[in-house]
Amino acid sequence: MGNTFGKILRLTTFGESHGVALGGILDGCPAGIAIAEEDIQTELDMRKPGTSRASTTRKEPDRIRLLSGVFEGMTTGTPLAFIIMNEDSRSRDYGPLRDLFRPGHADWGYFCKYNGIRDYRGGGRSSGRETVSRVAAGAIAKKILAHCCDARILAACIELGGIAVPEEAIDLGGALERPYFAASDAIVPKWDEAVARARSAADTLGGIVRIVAQNVPPGLGEPVFDKLDATIAHGLMSVGAVKGIEFGSGFAGAATGGSVNNDPIFPGSHGFRSAGGIPAPDFGSNNAGGILGGISSGQEIVIRVAVKPIASIPREQHTIDKNGHPASVLVGGRHDLSAIPRIVPVLTAMTALAIADALLLQKRMDICQ
Amino acid sequence: MGNTFGKILRLTTFGESHGVALGGILDGCPAGIAIAEEDIQTELDMRKPGTSRASTTRKEPDRIRLLSGVFEGMTTGTPLAFIIMNEDSRSRDYGPLRDLFRPGHADWGYFCKYNGIRDYRGGGRSSGRETVSRVAAGAIAKKILAHCCDARILAACIELGGIAVPEEAIDLGGALERPYFAASDAIVPKWDEAVARARSAADTLGGIVRIVAQNVPPGLGEPVFDKLDATIAHGLMSVGAVKGIEFGSGFAGAATGGSVNNDPIFPGSHGFRSAGGIPAPDFGSNNAGGILGGISSGQEIVIRVAVKPIASIPREQHTIDKNGHPASVLVGGRHDLSAIPRIVPVLTAMTALAIADALLLQKRMDICQ
Amino acid sequence: MGNTFGKILRLTTFGESHGVALGGILDGCPAGIAIAEEDIQTELDMRKPGTSRASTTRKEPDRIRLLSGVFEGMTTGTPLAFIIMNEDSRSRDYGPLRDLFRPGHADWGYFCKYNGIRDYRGGGRSSGRETVSRVAAGAIAKKILAHCCDARILAACIELGGIAVPEEAIDLGGALERPYFAASDAIVPKWDEAVARARSAADTLGGIVRIVAQNVPPGLGEPVFDKLDATIAHGLMSVGAVKGIEFGSGFAGAATGGSVNNDPIFPGSHGFRSAGGIPAPDFGSNNAGGILGGISSGQEIVIRVAVKPIASIPREQHTIDKNGHPASVLVGGRHDLSAIPRIVPVLTAMTALAIADALLLQKRMDICQ
């Protein structure tokens, strides 16, 4: 259970770190969206190691293969299945971990959950490798968003190892071209230093990612439990290393008053016309982060995501073995020094999936037009 | 859509702020749990105005009535339906809001979502009044948790109007006895002052709530998309005023290294025996907030929730009307000055529902024992 | 679990035969459909005793009350909750059944399912009384169908006690005006006789209902598991007394060849224009019953439903008690002699719910137009 995301745009994924393959099925994509394997590959390549000094040297070619749901270059409305074969997985690295629980990992929880049965190789299903399927499906969701409302998801790293990009310097637009998918050029050398320091200290780093969804039409999200921020939070928090999420002014906004935090509404100057034929309003600020009462307002959706430091540190750590005896564990294998920046396309994928699902769900309202 | 929460313990709710009634159906509760209306009423009373100076003077007796699913004092396994009749609702207060969109509220989003049709009285479905149904169902979920594993959910307000309870002074245990469900006695006069200041400034306040779930057995939560933190985050973020969520070290932890943030594992000294018959381990810290890789570890689940200031401020605010013309709105009616503390039982309800659902879902694993 | 029906038009119901009330929540109804309590009451009245000699003398006024989701006479897009208070329930009739399992009833299954805990009064949740909630929600689904595509569901009884209306005499249109909702006038006296015979023999009767859905647009239903016939069958088979379902030529068609059973396709002469702008075709026959490969073809959807004889016969029957000892049971209370005709509005309700759900789900496809 728990391997499906979405209500009517539904992603179901499978695969272990060192199994035969990973992949998924995306059900509910409308017919008539142009999709090519290369569109998906482009997103997967952003998740590959090598975009920064913080990444593993493990080679993950991660070639996507589309198995169904596309005919003559267009989605047919039937499920899109995709597969990524596992290669270059050194299972032997993980042998010593068979009977130990790595601190900061899901090992102990899986052991309890599955009656002691688990694929310990590279974390099995709990490995970050499962996110490759999220990215693949997210690429399709992004196509749907672009096709239907020209919406797009931007993201950048705004903090690494406690070193933040100053708010005024943040530039999301160019982030994909920069190392670390950084929100500014100036921060890159500082982060390089931090990474070097952490590496020599046998440590790892966490960070913060900002996500912005643009051109999301107003009216998306469902009342009460499936508010748009609730489903996006569900999606983002389901990514392994994520430990915190804020929308708009978030925790900082909680320290202000309504007079400051409310976003005043003014007549709209944009072209977008909504219900009743009036232009979408201009807002005097965006403390809501584009979502009010769980429904998109037409403003940019702005999210901050806290990413914990990678748990696999190259040091001996205290743990126990499966008989409950004290033990020491040194996690071998090749690991990223930070989930930043490779987590970025994963986070935008989840955001795109949640918004595209809300968009399709909203269509049922047209029945009365 | 969107009015159901949970996989196999499923809550579906209904009701508008000024409609006939609010209520819900909780499906999936096992047979044999002792439940009385009074158990639920006790939780509802915690959500009532009057527990602090920050609450509305609107009288909400909110008497619960159980309609089904309980026979001779025990759950029968069939759906528990409950209803709370609306009383003392002054709909006339809301007439002027018919054609205006209140800043900081869902009005504009609902207008777009539902083709211009909406119950504008008191926010209709988007009103915080819907949370009464969450609290009622949460009371039942808490009974399930207590019955099955002696788990319980504590919570307290740790910040109001930017004034935080110092970490070392936080005492969750006694919070329900204190004004504001405050985490310390000493903070209360300071918050009283802040409330008085805000009231005289025609402003409102936000705050932060800490939630702790105790005695949650290890192994709950599902891999990948329905991680326990993801479903809890979904539930919490679906509460109207919530704009941020952290588990464990959260955003602060993102600035540390794995050597600091990992929780070392030691042989267990508690009685609890898990898979393989070994005692649940002791952890050297709880930066994970009790959830690792989305699966409960057996530690306390620790969550911080950012609550935005109430949007209904007693001031003229800029807005537009439904024809797109500029307008000014003064939100009448009687409103809380802060969602703190009344949001507390709502947040613990959502936490309990998410965890109880995971607990029931986990039972299927026993099939192989 | 199991008390919810539908994917995006979702009905969740509650209530026991002798509990406080029955009712439900219908989530996912679009905004802007005109609905009044009286529309629903009209359908409920069709389910009342008194439309034939085969019905109980128990008075069931079954007054519907709408609790939410409708404002100024229109649906708002939020959940429609409705409640029917239980009255005139003679619980004392059921005391002797506390420890016995009635043959032909769910008593034994519930006993096993819920660890021996059950509301034995009138069958509790397993009573046919739960269908009142289906009928209420079905009334709303019928409104959606009428509003969106002028579709409507007809039905009539075509067999009672083994006495069938000859195929050529079947007239569904006038059925609601006839006793037994019979498919012909001529059959009524014969069925009166059969009923009298059964009554004097202390027996009960089963029968067959034909359902026809008209004006269902082509293209509804989802591939593979949620074919339109599969979801309709799910809905119909979930009605207590139903033991068989056929679409189109059904079991008889299974004895023919494709040359006979295939429905030849001819250019359309109707006004309806479908994908590509061509008129919906005329078919040379309707052995498919309006559904091909699980997708509606635009023809009438034709269904036959087998309804078993009422299990509550006024005779001593062999059974056991809850200690496993042999016993004899005489089911008291007032019961229908046949589920015919009161089951008819229940069956059309389920059909309408399934089709309306498919209709709303199909709207997402418009995203590419």
Place this chain on the structure above:
Amino acid sequence: MGNTFGKILRLTTFGESHGVALGGILDGCPAGIAIAEEDIQTELDMRKPGTSRASTTRKEPDRIRLLSGVFEGMTTGTPLAFIIMNEDSRSRDYGPLRDLFRPGHADWGYFCKYNGIRDYRGGGRSSGRETVSRVAAGAIAKKILAHCCDARILAACIELGGIAVPEEAIDLGGALERPYFAASDAIVPKWDEAVARARSAADTLGGIVRIVAQNVPPGLGEPVFDKLDATIAHGLMSVGAVKGIEFGSGFAGAATGGSVNNDPIFPGSHGFRSAGGIPAPDFGSNNAGGILGGISSGQEIVIRVAVKPIASIPREQHTIDKNGHPASVLVGGRHDLSAIPRIVPVLTAMTALAIADALLLQKRMDICQ
């Protein structure tokens, strides 16, 4: 949408008749069930052509490959993904069908549903080839049933081309060894003749399959909408050629009275002990087909399924083209003459999936033991 079956044992499938591959993901299987590819292959081989004279000459090696969820021969509790590569698909056979709608097929419905976009090759997603994924997943469900309660699903063809096996001659046990998976040896030469006749008449045949589930514990199925018969009916009716379903006495029982149709209950003589520790009762008959009020009674679950004649007949048939013009279509390619017997493992797979899902869902009740 619609490509997922089950509540907590969830099968999601993908694949087109002439696409790259077919397959699926089965989520929710408990950890600790021994599964090998060969177990699944054995079931797939039963679906292969060649078990009777009624099958296509198309070679479908249909080699299963398990991609995840099994480690060291045991399920791990994570999703089991499997893939069957398509081979020997002569797409060129289908070129002429690009613009035509085959009578008796889903072509017209898909055309309407997906805005004119469809993979016309071999029926694309609507092809019977999709059932290979059902059979693969069903093999796993059968393993779960065998592991947990020694339950098993038998089935046999009891009618082909209108020629029925006499009731008293029906022997399900030996069916898998016989041509046509026939319910008796004596019927085989008669069916051979019928097949020869149909072939020379350029026609196809329908038939009836009986399914029996043994050792299903009492108490499975959920009240109201997800009754066990309702979910089984959903699953069976979702198989392409199925047009009718009966449980127990079905349509025939509808012509009897309760005095005949009720199954009297006697003290149990079997070993099976149920709630309260009493032996499961003996029933005097099984007109209910093992399900009462939607809940399994512990008796054999007995189902009859009507299978329509194959729609692809080797004759010119009337149709229209996608411009609405009259046309004639001769369906080329190699086709079965009857869905019998290859449909048999598909039907047992769906039955097993529905029952195994109910079994896992029921486990949550143990929480109070």
